Amino acid sequence: MSKIYYLMGKSSTGKDTIYKELRKRMPQLKNVTIYTTRPRREGEKEGEEYFFTDETELEKFKTEGRLIEERAYNTVYGIWHYFTADDGQFNFEQKNQDYLMIGTLESYEKLKTYFGNEKVVPLYIEVEDGERLTRALAREKTQKEPKYAEMCRRFLADSKDFSEENLAHAGITERYENTDLEDILEKICKKILKKQSQL
Numbered sequence: 001m002s003k004i005y006y007l008m009g010k011s012s013t014g015k016d017t018i019y020k021e022l023r024k025r026m027p028q029l030k031n032v033t034i035y036t037t038r039p040r041r042e043g044e045k046e047g048e049e050y051f052f053t054d055e056t057e058l059e060k061f062k063t064e065g066r067l068i069e070e071r072a073y074n075t076v077y078g079i080w081h082y083f084t085a086d087d088g089q090f091n092f093e094q095k096n097q098d099y100l101m102i103g104t105l106e107s108y109e110k111l112k113t114y115f116g117n118e119k120v121v122p123l124y125i126e127v128e129d130g131e132r133l134t135r136a137l138a139r140e141k142t143q144k145e146p147k148y149a150e151m152c153r154r155f156l157a158d159s160k161d162f163s164e165e166n167l168a169h170a171g172i173t174e175r176y177e178n179t180d181l182e183d184i185l186e187k188i189c190k191k192i193l194k195k196q197s198q199l
């Protein structure tokens with residue numbers, strides 16, 4: 001049975017980095033592009049990290065009943081929406097086709113509701129807070145227009161969004177520590193291969 005491997009974690013835990021590396025190592029995992037109304041960051045390409053869109057398209061998906069999950073962040077730049085749409089990217093008719101995605105705890109739960117618990121496999125990433133903030137700052141500094149206030153807002157919001165209570169509610173039991181990139185990639189690949197061999 002096809003699975004959706006779902007990467008989650010607080011900001012700057014390395015989800016994008018891990019995602020990109022996993023796609024290189026396991027090219028058979030299909031990419032699902034989600035949508036965002038936030039402005040494009042330096043170096044991001046349309047349809048790669050996200051489909052960059054607007055609220056009109058979001059409303060269209062909603063009206064058509066094709067919105068799988070939606071989250072909105074009240075940022076210092078206004079409200080940014082992120083959403084997953086049933087836009088033809090998921091094809092569970094195709095045998096042995098697994099998917100790799102990045103999301104939040106809430107979107108993970110909504111995907112489980114939409115597709116069924118068995119379909120979605122959580123991959124929860126963790127990094128010690130001090131190290132995570134250091135990485136976030138270093139990353140922000142490389143941007144042409146660093147958004148430090150937004151970086152701080154996300155850092156603070158993370159403690160609430162990923163509280164132990166919320167993790168327990170979402171049924172997250174396994175955690176992957178991103179101290180050494182090679183080490184975490186090896187562990188995740190092992191997990192996916194094990195799942196695939198059980199099917």
Ligand SMILES: Nc1ncnc2c1ncn2[C@@H]1O[C@H](COP(=O)(O)OP(=O)(O)OP(=O)(O)O)[C@@H](O)[C@H]1O
Binds near residue numbers: 181
């Ligand atoms: N194991 C690691 N050791 C050191 N730095 C790392 C490691 N993994 C990722 N990084 C760096 O940490 C920063 C944050 O990583 P990344 O952008 O992948 O995180 P993210 O979880 O996708 O963040 P966000 O949710 O905020 O978009 C990047 O600059 C990345 O290069």
